Amino acid sequence: MNMAPLVDGSLVVLILAVAIWTIAVRDSFAAVVGYAIYGLMLALAWVRLAAIDAALTEAAIGGGLTGVLLIRAAVRLRPTESVVAGDSPAWFVKALAAVLAGAVSLALAVVVLTLPEPAPTLAPQVAEHIASTGLGNAVTAVLLAFRATDTLLEAVVLVFALIAVWSLAPDRFWGGRPGQHYHLEANGMLAYLARLLPPLGIVVAIYVFWVGADLPGGKFQAGTLLAAMWLLAIMAGLTDVPEVRLVWVRIALVTGSAVFLIIGFAGVPFAGAFLAYPEGYAKPLILIIEAASMLSIAVTLALLVLGPPERRGQS
Amino acid sequence: MSQLLDLWSIVAVSAGVFFFLAGTVGLLRFPDTLTRLHALTKADNLGLGLVVLGLLPRVSSPLAGLKLVCVWLLVLLAGAIASQLIARTAHRSGPKA
Incomplete structure (x- = not known):
């Protein structure tokens, strides 16, 4: 059955x-x-x-x-x-919102249902050229070789989102620490978890990052795991959020996009196009981009959750 | 032998599903936070454990089996600590539903 x-x-x-x-x-x-x-x-x-x-x-x-x-x-x-x-809100605002949302859903449903059979796809081209990247996971190949521009812009958008959040900080706290201060309860359950889980979580994150080349996984998922581990340690009070004025915070935030851009522009003289990889070097270059992006994504996502600066730094 | 393993899978996964069902019923029907947590942890600990045990004979490699067991252990850890935290908050905020 x-x-x-x-x-x-x-x-x-x-x-x-x-x-x-x-x-x-x-x-x-x-x-x-x-x-x-x-x-x-x-x-x-x-x-x-x-x-x-x-x-x-x-x-x-x-x-x-x-x-x-x-x-x-x-x-x-x-x-x-x-x-x-x-x-x-007034009934007509509600009705308007409902009609708008309904229209969008309906339009999407119509588009999906009227797709030609077989649906237009670039999958055969990806399958044909994936060997040239040295990768085994088609999704990673599309994200970092065939459509790398999209991924680069995504990485930049994430940093923009954080700048937007930070811009909500009141002037007197600018440069200070985001979010409230979490008090450490030394023998509490949360502190126990925050001591026990991060080593495991970091290993799993690196594993997810590493298998991303050949199996489902990659920098985004791994970066999210790292961010979660850092947030756990912060929320348990084991460590405090860094002040946003610190240079290493800024560097960590832009490293991913910067490395991506440098390798992208290096592709112009060495491989003939922006974000093109020289023959045979695709996989190591993609790994470097992914590693740098993973760290930046982890720091950006964690700071996005923590919000705008709300406390003056101690210094 | 393989039939025996199949039987083991069916029995263990069914038992696991039973604990999930019982845990869900308990979550919906029990009167206060602490008893609801008590019902919920049975689904996490025993239910998932039995499902994992039932699936173990069907994995393709020992490594995959090890991953399944690790998932169970992590859920045990997270479940135990999350219910401790919820229970403590409920205990401190006084007895209400």
């Missing part, structure tokens, strides 16, 4: 139910929890579609990191929530 349609069907129903619940629920904290569960469900859907790379990213970013980010936002909004809950 083939159970696959049953599993997929229940997954679709669950995803839709969680999505509707997330929109309908009144309490923003509950909505955030719903959204994180929605991210994890979507990761399962990606697994069912055999897109393991997307599933890993969705679970790490959609379920994990965005969840933490939104929970912090929800907790911060809590004192004002009862005031805002009273004045709900």
Whole structure:
């Protein structure tokens, strides 16, 4: 008996139910929890579609990191929530929002359903040329060789997002430490976890980074894991957030994009095009770019979660 | 032999699913935070453990089996600590549902 349609069907129903619940629920904290569960469900859907790379990213970013980010936002909004809950938007604003969202969903559904059969694809070209990159994972090959420009711009966008968050800092705290101060409870459970888990997490992150060349994985997932380990140590109070004025923080943030750009421009004289790799050097160059990006992504994501500077530095 | 292993997988995974079901029912039906946590940890610890044990004979390599066991151990660690933290917060904020 083939159970696959049953599993997929229940997954679709669950995803839709969680999505509707997330929109309908009144309490923003509950909505955030719903959204994180929605991210994890979507990761399962990606697994069912055999897109393991997307599933890993969705679970790490959609379920994990965005969840933490939104929970912090929800907790911060809590004192004002009862005031805002009273004045709900007018019915026509709600209706307009519903019509807009519905129209977008409908348009997307129409586009997906009217795709020509077989759908247009560049997969055969990727399969044909993947040997020239020395990589085994087609997703990594597309992200860092065939469409490297997109990945470069993504890395830059992430830094821009952090600058946008930092620009919310009040003038008197500029250059200081982001977020609140977490007090260390030396014998607490959280401190115990923050001592026990990071060594494991760092090993897993490097493993995910390394297998990314040939199997699902890569810098983004690995960087998210590293960010999570750092955040755990910060939230347990074992270490404090660095001041954002520090030079090493700034360098860590831009290293990924800078290395990417340098290797990209080096491609012009050595390989004849921006972001082209010389014959035979593709894999080592891609590894260097990925390693630098992983560190920058880890630092950027962690600082995004921690928010704008809110405390004056001690110095 | 292979039939025996299949039987083992079916029994262990079914038992694991039973604990997940029981844990979910408990989460929905138990009256307060502490008892709900008690139900939830059964799903994490026993349920996932049994599912992993049931899947072990079906892995392609010993390394994959080791990864499965590591996943279970990590969930044990995370589950135990998360429920401790939730329980402590609930305990401090007083007895309410």
